[in-house]
Amino acid sequence: MSEIKKGPWKEEEDQVLIKHVKKYGPRDWSSIRSKGLLQRTGKSCRLRWVNKLRPNLKNGVKFSAEEERTVIELQAQFGNKWARIATYLPGRTDNDVKNFWSSRQKRLAKILRNSVPQPSKPQKSISKEAPALPKVPSLEEPKLNSSMEERPLVVSQHCSSSYTNNFDTINMVPLPELVNSTSLPFDQELPPLEFTPNEKRICIWPQFPLLFPHIPVQTNFGQPLEHQELPMKLEDNDLLDYFGQLSASDIGGNVQVPLAPSCSSGQDQRELEYPLTPDSFIDDFPLDMFDYIDPLQSPSGW
DNA sequence: AACCTACCCAACCGCCTTCCT
DNA sequence: GAGGAAGGCGGTTGGGTAGGT
Structure with missing residues (x-):
């Protein structure tokens, strides 16, 4: 069995994946490797398709204020159910939402950290x-x-x-x-x-x-x-x-x-x-x- | 110009669920 | 019903890059 390839995807790999999906639909991810088309795992193929190659994705487009609002509201309602939240945001993937939220959280954490009073300050x-x-x-x-x-x-x-x-x-x-x-x-x-x-x-x-x-x-x-x-x-x-x-x-x-x-x-x-x-x-x-x-x-x- | 920091994002990992035999 | 494979999902990581010093 050939070695599993990891890391960034090449344009040729994307084309192979797109061709496969056009022919068989977004399924049978493991068969891509078993057929020798790509040396990627089925999971990796699926992830690539879902996050980058799927049609109508808003790749490289920043979250609009409306989308941010939606994420914040839905996160409050559903918790970290990114896949579920993403269904409310056309063109966004769970990974997008997750990254967006994570980024926001880090910013918030930084803000709070910078707001910490002197350690010696009594409670x-x-x-x-x-x-x-x-x-x-x-x-x-x-x-x-x-x-x-x-x-x-x-x-x-x-x-x-x-x-x-x-x-x-x-x-x-x-x-x-x-x-x-x-x-x-x-x-x-x-x-x-x-x-x-x-x-x-x-x-x-x-x-x-x-x-x-x-x-x-x-x-x-x-x-x-x-x-x-x-x-x-x-x-x-x-x-x-x-x-x-x-x-x-x-x-x-x-x-x-x-x-x-x-x-x-x-x-x-x-x-x-x-x-x-x-x-x-x-x-x-x-x-x-x-x-x-x-x-x-x-x-x-x- | 070099370095540092923060941020973004693609991709991987591990766990869980579902499906198939 | 049991076990394995595949798929789905959330958490995490690491590389690239823009902006600041």
């Missing part, structure tokens, strides 16, 4: 910098079932035409409180992607523990992040001012939470200069959370 200074944290009883570690570990918590909310974006008034929602006090249907199918009018979502990434500095957070890697390790940069208003004043008790018992009443806090409240639609919210929050070092769009550009 309690964190809570000092987050004055509006709700007082919560000591909480048990959230019991995450497999589906919860797979995907982050997604909370749907009804939104109003105004919200509080002054950082001083922000309350952060403790994740365990959310998990323990609500009947989130983690064992059921999550809602479909379509938003209803006047609805927005807060997506709490397990990979983004910044929002919950006072609790251990389960990461994708199966290791809880101790709060001492949590990078904090609370002056990053761009990250945080998307959250209205929202206490754990506001959430308790029901996932659907009217946001507007609890937002009213006198002069802290500002009217938005643009209509807060579900799209506009999603436009800004998840995408910019990963990307916030880029210049923010001015409202006039909405």
